[in-house]
Amino acid sequence: MDVMEVIKARRSIRKFKKDPIPDEALKKLLEAFKSAPSSKNTQPWRLVVIRERETLRRLADLTKYGKFLAEAPLAIAVVACPKKSDWAIVDATLATYNMVLAAAEMGLGTCWIGTMDRERAKELLGIPEDMFLLTVIPVGYPAEVPPPTPRKPVECIVYYERYGRRVPTAAVAA
Ligand SMILES: Cc1cc2nc3c(=O)[nH]c(=O)nc-3n(C[C@H](O)[C@H](O)[C@H](O)COP(=O)(O)O)c2cc1C
Structure with a gap:
């Protein structure tokens, strides 16, 4: 799949098969994550790969809308290091999305x-106090793929030259 196909095919998956994630696939996910850009190349992030069922269950209990985490074969906690960069959360978010797209490309x-409850989740995973637990991403082969969720049309979100101007202007040569 090319990038656009992957972007369009990706869905948030909340029901997983029991099949384990092959080591090679996990390696690719981590590679995708670490290949992301970051401000001044600070790479202000850490990941915790979680496979222990009990930990997944306890983490699931600490989420509001992520109880399905308990059934995933694996999850990756994304930790941003705000002490390393003012952009840590942005950087870690970009890197996470790299990983999400790489997963979609592999059919994950x-x-x-x-x-x-971030504080308790951090405690459970042994994440140091000064780090920010950005998200926990369950990873698994989809047992159910939901239909696409709607998006606003491009015309509703794009302006040209000035905020609020809906009509595109002809390209202006420099
Ligand atoms: C910052 C952020 C937080 C989210 N939190 C949750 C969550 O706690 N539980 C959940 O099931 N989905 C969560 N989602 C997934 C969104 O609900 C989902 O991306 C959105 O409905 C669009 O659907 P799609 O990802 O299938 O295109 C989150 C997404 C983002 C970007």
């Missing part, structure tokens, strides 16, 4: 889990 499902 993921879902961004955002709302959780």
Whole structure:
């Protein structure tokens, strides 16, 4: 698949098959993550790969909308290091999306889990106090692929030259 196909095919997956994630696939996900750009190349991030069922269950309990985490074969906690960069959260988010797209390209499902008791989740995973637990991403082969969620049309979100100007102007040569 080319990039655009992957972008369009990706869905948030909330139901996973029990099949384990091959080591090669995990390696590719981590490679995709670390290949992301970051401000001044600070790479202000760390990942925790979680396969222990009990930890996945306990983490799931700490989320508001991520109970399905308990059934995923694997999850990756994304940690941003705000002490290393003012852009740590942006950088870690970009890198996470690299990983999400790489997963989709391999036929793996993921879902961004955002709302959780971060302090208790950090404690469970042994994440240092001064780090920010950005998200926990479950990874697994989809047992269910939901239909595409709607998006606003381009015309509704794009302006030209000035905010609010809906009509495109002809390209202006420098
Ligand atoms: C910052 C962020 C937080 C999210 N948190 C959750 C969450 O806690 N639980 C969940 O099931 N989905 C979560 N999602 C997934 C969104 O619900 C999903 O991306 C959106 O509905 C669009 O669907 P799609 O990803 O299938 O295109 C989150 C997505 C983002 C970007």
